[in-house]
Amino acid sequence: MKNIDKQIGELLFDRILETTENKSLKPKEKIPKYRSILDDLFKALTVDAKQYISGLNARSIYIFNEYETPKNIVDNTHALRKFANQVVHETEFQPTELDDKKSVYQLAEVISHFSKEAIPLKIIEYYQSSIDEITKKTAFKRPSLPTYDLYAVIEDVFIPFGEIEGKFCVLTCNTDSLGVIKLKLWNNKNENGFGSDLSVFGKIVEPYQNIYVTNVKQYKDKEEEFFTTDKSYVVLEPDYLIDAKELSECRQFNNKSFGKYEDNPLLYILNRFTKGEITDRIMVGNIVGKMLDDLVTDENYNYKSSFETVMRENSFGMLCIANEKGEYDRSKIQAIFIEANDHEKQLKQIIQNYKGKEIILEPTFISNKYGLQGRLDMLIDYGSESQQKDIIELKSSKNYPGTNIGLYLNHEAQTMCYDLLISSTYPNRIGYNSILYSSAPIEEKPLRNVDAGEKYLSKQELLMLRNRIVSSELKLARGIYEPFLEILSETFGPYPKFLEDLVVEFKSTIENLDETLKSYFFGFLKFIYRELQVAKIGSNDSYNKSNGYAELWKASKSDKIENYDVLIYLKVKEISDDFHIKLSLDKNIFSSVVNVSSFRIGDTAILYPTPNPDEIHPLKSQILKCYVVSVDANSIEISLINKQLNKNYFTNSQYWALDRDFRETGYKQLLQLLYEFLKSEKRVTDLVLGLSRPQFDNSIEIPKNGLDEVQYENVKNAVRAKDYYLIQGPPGTGKTSKVLVEIVRNLANPNNDIMVVAFTNRAVDEICEKLLSLKINCIRLGKGDKTYYWSDLSGRLKLDELNEIIQKNNVYVSTISTFANSLDILKFKKFETLIIDEASQVLEPQIIGFLKHFKKWIFIGDENQLPAVVVQSINDSKCDDAILNDLSLKNFRESLFYRLKKNAIKRSWTDCYGTLKFQYRMHADIAEFPKKEFYKNVLEESNDSQRTKIVDQSNFDSNPINQLFTKSRIVFVPSKIDLRSKINNEEAKLVAESIKHIADVYGEDFDPSKTVGVITPFRAQIANIRNHLDHKFQDITIDTVERFQGSERKIIIVSFAVKSTTQLGAIQSLNDEGIDRKLNVAITRAKDHLILIGSEDVLIKDRTFKKLIEFIKEKNGYLLNPLKVKSVPTDLF
Template sequence: GAGDRLRAAMTAFARRTAGEGPASPQELSERLSELLYILYGFSGVRPSEEALSQLLSRREQAVLSAPQGADSRPARTGLFAAVVIAVSPMRTHQTRRYYQLEVLARAQGDVREEKYRIVVAESYPSGVIRGDLMRLREIVRPYWAVNITDLKQGATPSLLYTTADTLIVLEPDFLVDVTDIAACFDGEQANANIFLLSKLLPDRDSEAMLRGTLINDLLDAYLENEKADPRTVFRQALSRNLLKAARYGGETVRRIWDMVVAEHRDNIAAFARGLRGQRVCVEPSFLSALYGMQGRLDVLTEYPDDPALKNIYELKSGRPPGGTALWSSHQVQVACYDMLLTSVYGPRRRGTSALFYSSASQYPVRNFLSSASDRQAIVALRNELIDRVYRLAEGDLSPLEVLDAAHFGPSPAYLREALEQFASFYRGMSPWERKYYGAFLSFTLREMLAAKTGAFLRPGREGTASHGYASLWRDSYRRKRENYAVVDSLSLEWYDRREHVLHFAIREPVEHTLRAGDPVVLYPYHGQRDDVLHNRVVKGTLRAVENDRLEFVPRGARAELEYFRSEDRWVAEHDMMERGYWSSVAGMYTLFSGRSVARGAVSGTLRPGEDDFPYREQAKLTPGQNAAVRGALRAREYFLLQGPPGTGKTSGALMGIVRNVLDCTRDTLTILAFTNRAVAEIADRLRRAEIDFLRLGHESAAQQDRTLSRVAEGMKINQLREYVSSRRVILSTVSAYVSRADDLKELFPRDVALVDEASQLTEVQLGGVLAGFRKFVLLGDQKQLPAVTLQSGAYARVEDPDLRAKGLYDLRDSLFERLWRYAEQQGYEGVRAMLDTHFRMHEQIAELVNPFYQGRLRSGTARQRACRQEPRLCFIPSQYEPVFKRHRGEAETVSRLLREIKQRYGKRFGADTVGVVTPWRAQVGVIRAQIEDDPQLSENVTVDTVERFQGGEKDIIIVSMAVFDPVQMQLVESADAQGEVDRKLNVTVSRAREQLIVLGYEPALQASVFYAQLLEKIRRSGK
């Protein structure tokens, strides 16, 4: 209930406040404002105006996101950025409707916040009627951030009036994609329900979508080379769409391409010739925290001698309207791009904004001049989208109730089938399933909001920017470096055209959390907090990153070398992939829209059974591994295999299942894992066992892997189709599989799914993936690291008795954990097994974590039972250092220990010898700085957080806790729902093969029952 949530939020607030050490007056004010925010949000008790004024310090005021020339002071033409305090009732004066917003805002250059009254009126002397501003009153709420433009000064400095041109943008840090906004417009009407419907249903692929992709590729080719050979373009386009081409087959793809060439090539070639002399930018991306939008244009052209002149061209490959007309959604899309460019480059930007209808027999390029009313309609529609997302995230499911033909509102004819599909789906779920759907829909949107803006974010979460993706423009470079979120000293070295990779040097190496495979955004460095808002950004993927270099693969076929060479210094930061959250939501439609094993397992209506299987004991496996493999093979619908640290879950059990399925059945296997690291390990095992497989993923995967791009070389489309269809094993990360599932299901039978690392995936991430399989086996360990989530546990706790009756207590739990718990409650036999023989830790180390497994773990080798004089367990107490997340004394001790270990090991010292684990990224940096003078240490010793260590092992593990206050231990722990296991501690300890050394300030460590027990066991061991 609300009381529980309030208590949880206040507890989290107290932990954060007490855990950060000495705070400045400004920081104390920020903490106070957060507490007031919590109190008001949960209790409705309104705090004082003096206290409310501190809320502005939570929001870096939007002068940063104002276009050049704008002013944050309350002026007729300026930008007014504020936080809403209150919204008055609707009133009428001489038949004119109006209401008032009470807001807090800070004038430019002034550190104080003042309260203002803004009179929002419906009608104006010019005759303009602003119904959109009246509708806004129904959705704006206290404590929402707003950007307001074009206000008029009233009789007093604190009184302001809206004008006929005013725009009010709600929660501008939530960037809505331009294409999502444009899709909601049809004719003269707009309907925000179209956005919601499109996100709740899975994407439906079609030949038309493939045709559009090929047309885009043809345009890109002609923009780069007016004499491009269509046959070469066709081959290159297919190489980027191999699975889709295989799905449709050679005849269909050739027919589509012939139609593209016949109907579009001449116009595209003429269009490309018309851009001679202009600097052509293909698919540039822009962000606007002024209007709360983001978008990627098809073509932007610039003139080197006239920087203010920038032309927009948006390609449309579908049927064009007659004459010079434009479809309304296309007009809106171009108007949005106009707004983006105004936000980024300022009002001085000039240029054409046009649609390019590539199949039009007349007037293929059609200009569009957007108006104030267009901008007002766009902002109004965007605000409605924000309202729906927040309402659903907060548990208000009423927006779902109107998604049927009777209540939906205006929509294009092509949506009628989708609308009926969702309405039928929603009605067809059982009452329990509707509760489940609503709970996980809200949960997923809270995760998305936490990632985008920091809303609902768990206080004190290590490694997460407090503003989410909005930290790109909200945080200073200094703050970003403190959060290890940025590499801001990149310089371009060279471009590998064949691999489509940009190689950068890192001039000033810094600690950061960017990793190979991460989606990132690059933009020029000009030293300003909001650089990302005043430049076009380049999105792509990190192929590799080391201390002094970085490899970047930009999206699209072109690298825009001229742009990269025009700037001396570049910045790389994490990108945010909103699509993944909506894919999880759409996965629930897949899960509950048909009968499947996964649906029965999730809803608890399926009682799992067993079948006979001709299993023969495998000599290379332990008795426990043999029993687990036998159980997995005999299970009819699903099986859960728990693999504690070092028990051979992958090398023994998973591979045993694979061999038997391939040898004794005709079933296909889809092997999935959460991380690329796990996929790479499985691929290595399959290769060694000489098992043929196809790996899905990026071309930069290991050279030996059987990736689609490599096996397709020299094949025709139908040969590739036959090749994919004849495979029996497909290997992929879950995320890569989801993005290709629609194509793959037409080619590859979905018989059995094996999901490794299943305990690191939330239930909603996995349910839809499993829906198409006849049987699934989940491998994981609920006693190790859980799924990565952002929101506070107060929001994720399940109170509904019907959901709890099926074992659903916390929405952050994995499906693996819940099914394990539910099987235990129901007494299901033959659906789960735990591997009990481990091969990594020495027995003395294993005894530290064995209680987490009810004492069932036993060692599998003589090495693990060997005696030696040197202690296996050691605790080194640290001195009190009241610095949050850093402990210089511990770092110096770690450095000394590492040098002693290196000397002791001599030539045997290597990458597998020793690792250092710490809870904090800051302490990682302090320790690395202590050993950077020794190349052998800096190159061979892994120093990282426990999250990066899962799956790894070293002879010696050194743990640097870097805590000084007992409250901090609550941030360090990751207790399970029963409070019986600290999952982070389990992973930390179990990385060590031969020795564990723990450093920490004992009075703080003793505040944790888990660490108190750890220290006691170390003492009993003799050290």
């Protein structure tokens, strides 16, 4: 039998009590919380499952089938899940008090069974008075309908053999509405090969996977047997979204039969590894798209203006084309200008055809039925009185199909996918689907109709193509490489002719890898696909979100609010011309529910209407992708990605919701860079793998320029390096402000162009400011309003002027993600040196693909501070390959910086790495613990001011809070465990009172950005602390430790807000030496005072926390909460 840990059981029971004892909650609000607890139970039960199981239903079925489970536990689980789903999805449905008690009974019974823990008496008392009604049996009644659309979990697959092989397959499906059924999927092809074969799905699907199927019928004489029809759609894991355009590119002409097509799902995988070349064809397409946008939205449309906008926004691409032959040639750009202008007449005519209708440009839609997402070019809306919506897809290729062919098959497939998307969002939609070949003359009918409405066969095959892609990607995430290896086979195809060279190169590159590179490639291949899977649909890891991006449509409103994933009851306050939208919080309804602090500047998000704010249905309208520009206590400002929206759209709803977004491009980028690395010369691959020792030119000397002796030695070694050098910079040692800028100052010259990259925008901002303060000119890649930003330069200067500046400038600075999106610069600009700051926060595949473009690399980081962000569990990312272990690669989640350093230590290459020694930030009393625990006593204070005694603050003795600052530099205050998870009110009150006291002490010298900062691991506690703070302190940074790395405050307050040892894993990040990197960063942000608040009973269960608390006790810093200690007036005696 499968059991969970006793502590998890206790925690789950505590969460039930937390809900039942909250008198402000109604049954409608309580029951979704019970479902969330049930979900976490089965996540804990399936955490070790060999395959990922998506969703509560699938997880519970897996446990019940794999481990013998009593019928009453099975029934209680399914009954609670189904009922909770009804409560969540049926807005008008109001559950009763009895329903609430029944749900608690069912949940408690299930938890008790799997934890072997007795149900707490308080919980039993909650439902005991109604136990007779609760335990009444109700008979299951299967509904009777002509056809059924249903979601199901697969329990078993039967594929027949012999004479009936290939005619059908049978799936044993567990459904909510029909119970367990047998579903027969037929091969509907006739003797001429016409019709669809749904039976192949049996070879794709696996037990415990989820499916969605439509138009299912029941056999008349067999109650539990159903079958698909010629109008049935079958979808594997519908929450796993596939892009419509990328899917359609897998539909290719069948060379053996004119007009026929063949679907090749492996093209989708191959295309993930390749980045399309910038060509004049792509640039013309961008310009034609912009022309269309401006013709629709700008009354003062001017072609030259549209062209200039595209040229400035795609300046790297334009410079690539202009420098194609090694020197700048403006005639290439002139040719693009002329060719794109030829499309204008056709575009104007089409727009004229739809005069009086609303033309919606570039709307984005998601379907969680068909597992598709896509952005259309145009959607023609005929108004609220009509269900008609026409789809128009723009194709600007010069090679358009003649009228005898009509449509290219991949274009037709793309439009059919859009038809599925629109019908999923607007079920009653009618309308036409068309493709606009804008290069075709008017007389050749550039607007071509796509008869998608009744083309069930083509759509069935498109969805089956999608299913094969999903199956392949999920296999790769488990390390099953057959789908990838099929690309290398001789039978791979069909594929378009323009990919022929790429296919040959790809096969040759992979097939010629030596054993080491092969292990490296396939290890990271699995790791990246696993990351993609977790980001899309989640993992079994209970510390992660259960559904990945699918939380957008799967999570209930109450769960989203509890996890601070959504802002609701937002009203549109202002809309600027460039679609910066200010949204205000309706304070009367909203302020007590959630806090705006859950979203931060730069976060990507999704905005959608909520006409009834008690319901949130993000997929019932187009998705508005955006990013957060500014946040304050009463409002949030976002910037839309799609600037072509009609402002009238925002009059359709009084209230709006802001949800979290997910961008898949980063994962594709990882695969592209991994493949680019394989194509590197042997010198590069050997250095990266740690097989070759880096070389140095020890004849080079440099000036000291105010560096301390250890900084000087490390800068000198970095300058002398011919291949690479690694610098570890513990907290406050000046690794960026001093060491990095001095390396740049010593290396930058007309013959040595430098690219400096860092993981965060904050680090890049600091680097640019430091360089400019030293009169070192630099250009920052990306968007910004300062004069050294590339976006500002490209917005002001002509293309030939940009070309001249880019060739003359020696120093470039960028975030790693922006640089990875700007690699076209390397086609017309040669660099010598790459400097990577925050190198310990960067995954290997994020950088290895562009190392070959630089002669030498300098890594600056600290393996004892925050690592790279990875969403899969540490066990899933572990490396068990002996070849890679020998290269010091033990876990794929670690940075290249850390691995190369471990490898160098192992091989005694002591000259290729160094560690900074003198720290300039922390008082010695604060630095003492991390110095011993994390840095083997290497750190030293740089000056005597870091050893001064605590300043006398006797004027404030009457305030009990004052003792937190007069007893010791580092203080621990034990707190009582709060009933709620991720929230602690006692800690929040103490934080708020401490800040108030600090402000009083500092008076006019109090600076919210420098004096004090608050670190806490949970968004719920961030919001809780803010809700306790006076409004005048809202500018103080209260955030997770991730947002604090690289910054410092005079006083740091840490609120741990943990209630059980199971939460410790969520607030820690241990490296393979056992160093808690999150704790290290948290306590090393403080200059003068460090205050830690948390449950001692929980924290001391961890070795490092126990050591820390014992250390603080030795330093006289262990203090009881001053707000709770009764005091006696000092003047009484």
